[in-house]
Amino acid sequence: xxxxxxxxxxxxxxxxxxxxxxxxxxxxxxxxxxxxxxxxxxxxxxxxxxxxxxxxxxxxxxxxxxxxxxxxxxxxxxxxxxxxxxxxxxxxxxxxxxxxxxxxxxxxxxxxxxxxxxxxxxxxxxxxxxxxxxxxxxxxxxxxxxxxxxxxxxxxxxxxxxxxxxxxxxxxxxxxxxxxxxxxxxxxxxxxxxxxxxxxxxxxxxxxxxxx
Amino acid sequence: xxxxxxxxxxxxxxxxxxxxxxxxxxxxxxxxxxxxxxxxxxxxxxxxxxxxxxxxxxxxxxxxxxxxxxxxxxxxxxxxxxxxxxxxxxxxxxxxxxxxxxx
Numbered sequence: 001x002x003x004x005x006x007x008x009x010x011x012x013x014x015x016x017x018x019x020x021x022x023x024x025x026x027x028x029x030x031x032x033x034x035x036x037x038x039x040x041x042x043x044x045x046x047x048x049x050x051x052x053x054x055x056x057x058x059x060x061x062x063x064x065x066x067x068x069x070x071x072x073x074x075x076x077x078x079x080x081x082x083x084x085x086x087x088x089x090x091x092x093x094x095x096x097x098x099x100x101x102x103x104x105x106x107x108x109x110x111x112x113x114x115x116x117x118x119x120x121x122x123x124x125x126x127x128x129x130x131x132x133x134x135x136x137x138x139x140x141x142x143x144x145x146x147x148x149x150x151x152x153x154x155x156x157x158x159x160x161x162x163x164x165x166x167x168x169x170x171x172x173x174x175x176x177x178x179x180x181x182x183x184x185x186x187x188x189x190x191x192x193x194x195x196x197x198x199x200x201x202x203x204x205x206x207x208x209x210x211x212x
Numbered sequence: 213x214x215x216x217x218x219x220x221x222x223x224x225x226x227x228x229x230x231x232x233x234x235x236x237x238x239x240x241x242x243x244x245x246x247x248x249x250x251x252x253x254x255x256x257x258x259x260x261x262x263x264x265x266x267x268x269x270x271x272x273x274x275x276x277x278x279x280x281x282x283x284x285x286x287x288x289x290x291x292x293x294x295x296x297x298x299x300x301x302x303x304x305x306x307x308x309x310x311x312x313x314x315x
Contacts, residue, residue, distance in 0.1 A: 059258050071238070071284040072261060078239030078283075079257035106258030109224060115262045 004047050006031060011041040014120050014199045016058045023056045036085050038092050054097035057081070057106040060119050062091040081106065091123060114210035120203045128196040135189040154179050218270075221299045227253055228263055229288055229296045232273050237283040238264060267292070 006026065012019035023033050023043070031045035032053045059076075063069040069088050076083065076095055080102030086093030095106065107113045152161055157175050160168070180187075221229075224245070231244040241264075242255050255263070264286060267273040272292030278285035288296070 057258075061261075067281075068284070070282050074282045075238035075261055076257045078237075079242060079260070081257055103254065103256045106256050107262075108254060108256035108259045109222075111222070112256075112259035112262045115266075116258070 002047075005034070006045040008043045008045070009041050010043065014124060014203050016060070016116070016120070020056070020058060027053050027055065033084070033094075033096070036094055038085070038090070038094075052100060054082075054099075054102075055104065056084070056094055056096050059093045059095065059106055060091045060116060060123065061093060062119075062123070063088065076106075079103070091119070110210040114207050117203045117207035117210065121200060121207060124196050124200040124203060128193055128200065131189050131192040131196060135186060135193065138186050138189070154183065215302075216295060216298055218295060219299055219302055221295070223249075223253055224255055224259070224263060225267070226296070226299060228255075228260075228267065229272065229292055232286055232288040232292070235276050235278075235285050235287040237278075237280065237285050239283075241286070 010019075010022060012022070023036075026033070026045045030048060030053070032048040032051075033056050034044045034046040036043050036056075061072060063072055066088075073083055076093075080098040081095035082098055084094045084096050107116065155161075155172070155175050156178075157171055160171055160175070163171055227245040227248055228241055230248060231241045236244065238257075238260055242257070242260050246254050264273070268275070268286075270291075271289055272295055273286045274289050275284045276287045
């Protein structure tokens, strides 16, 4: 690993500790986190020679009021944590140490770590409800009977199922994206709901682990 | 007298309340707590912010007007002072027990 810059794509979603460990692992190899975008899961690390490599730590906080948000950011800044990514709209905030005098962690007791996961729990639950609300109007467009009893009818190409070999394969593959598109929105939403439930269980476990 | 269900307080909560007998913003509280505890209790930024949120919810501290546009300044409330006194009495009793048992 002697490259000047390393670009990685990873999604951690709600596993803040794992994400921090991931960033730390590059720090140990002499790389500084140059930029991060949690929407695209893109991390850019830059080789740092000899200079101080700040630790990156993550907090999750949604703050609606402007003055309160300013107060939040100022407090972290005062304590030596510089905001490198995060905004009022996105709850996830990435901070880096200003220098070696900054504390090692953002949370100094288990109670506040439990609080962090409690906030994340609220976030996953709200995602679940948003997905549910979006699903309601489109659920009726899914023909479940057809899906489970005769999925062949989801394809409109005439004579598709009588075709043979490569002709069938190419026609089948050609239409599949359209089938997904016609029936996709509800399924995407169902995937969203299932994964938000999965995340909610995960953060709830973390919250319990720290409040014990 | 009924003992408050919030007792005993954590060391962190106790020291924050003591620090806020005088008004101060978040980072000032962090410094003051470190000073009061002679460096034994260091509250990290995320923990401090969460603790302030909690204490405001409990109405033990409140934001007070200040010149500083970027930082909120907090101070202990009467309810907070009551809890602090109650906890101090509890601690005194504990120390008395310790003394009586030649600890």
